[in-house]
Amino acid sequence: DIVMTQSPDSLAVSLGERATINCKSSQSVLYDSNSKNYLAWYQQKPGQPPKLLIYWASTRESGVPDRFSGSGSGTDFTLTISSLQTDDVAVYYCQEYYSTSWTFGQGTKVEI
Amino acid sequence: EVHLVESGGGLVQPGGSLRLSCAASGFTFSDYWMSWVRQAPGKGLEWVANIFQGGSEKYYVDSVKGRFTISRDNAKNSLYLQMNSLRAEDTALYYCVRALGGGYLDSWGQGTLVTVSS
Numbered sequence: 594d595i596v597m598t599q600s601p602d603s604l605a606v607s608l609g610e611r612a613t614i615n616c617k618s619s620q621s622v623l624y625d626s627n628s629k630n631y632l633a634w635y636q637q638k639p640g641q642p643p644k645l646l647i648y649w650a651s652t653r654e655s656g657v658p659d660r661f662s663g664s665g666s667g668t669d670f671t672l673t674i675s676s677l678q679t680d681d682v683a684v685y686y687c688q689e690y691y692s693t694s695w696t697f698g699q700g701t702k703v704e705i
Numbered sequence: 706e707v708h709l710v711e712s713g714g715g716l717v718q719p720g721g722s723l724r725l726s727c728a729a730s731g732f733t734f735s736d737y738w739m740s741w742v743r744q745a746p747g748k749g750l751e752w753v754a755n756i757f758q759g760g761s762e763k764y765y766v767d768s769v770k771g772r773f774t775i776s777r778d779n780a781k782n783s784l785y786l787q788m789n790s791l792r793a794e795d796t797a798l799y800y801c802v803r804a805l806g807g808g809y810l811d812s813w814g815q816g817t818l819v820t821v822s823s
Binding site for chain 1: 740749750751752755764765766767800804805806807808809810811813814815816
């Protein structure tokens with residue numbers, strides 16, 4: 594199975610500053626035939642189900658603010674929040690869907 | 706609007722069984738892969754099982770293989786998870802989730818809580 598490892602486990606960022614979360618997969622999630630990275634990012638606030646933010650590593654889901662962006666390819670990926678807002682306090686997860694046995698990272702808690 | 710409502714959770718003794726259900730609305734259910742994802746109290750997300758549109762292909766996380774069975778009834782717009790031989794480590798909030806594009810999860814229910822304890 595593919596193992597997804599996020600770093601850091603938690604981070605505190607000042608309002609308006611940039612937050613960067615990393616996700617590393619134990620094997621490439623880039624599918625050569627379509628050049629797509631099978632990697633998604635989710636946001637989960639307390640007491641709520643997760644919310645899809647980014648898919649195909651860098652495609653923003655409809656309605657997601659443009660301060661959220663995803664980048665990377667192969668085994669190394671990044672979620673960036675360009676200017677942190679109070680509403681962004683949450684736990685963020687990456688997920689690979691390259692294999693038939695999908696896996697999530699352990700989560701990164703973002704605080705102000 | 707996509708709506709997913711789980712039911713069937715509860716308290717069960719180790720070794721017992723439960724059947725979770727998910728009622729889907731707001732989209733053409735038979736066109737989509739569906740999944741179950743769980744979250745133990747205070748822990749991260751764990752994908753549990755997938756089922757393709759027609760129900761012919763199913764995949765499971767290793768820890769539930771042979772104990773859990775995912776199924777669907779496209780005529781009833783419903784997804785199910787039959788859970789047998791339950792263990793304490795199966796205690797979690799179980800989410801019903803719609804999958805797109807080969808596996809990103811765009812719509813989530815609110816979850817149903819399964820507690821395995823004597």
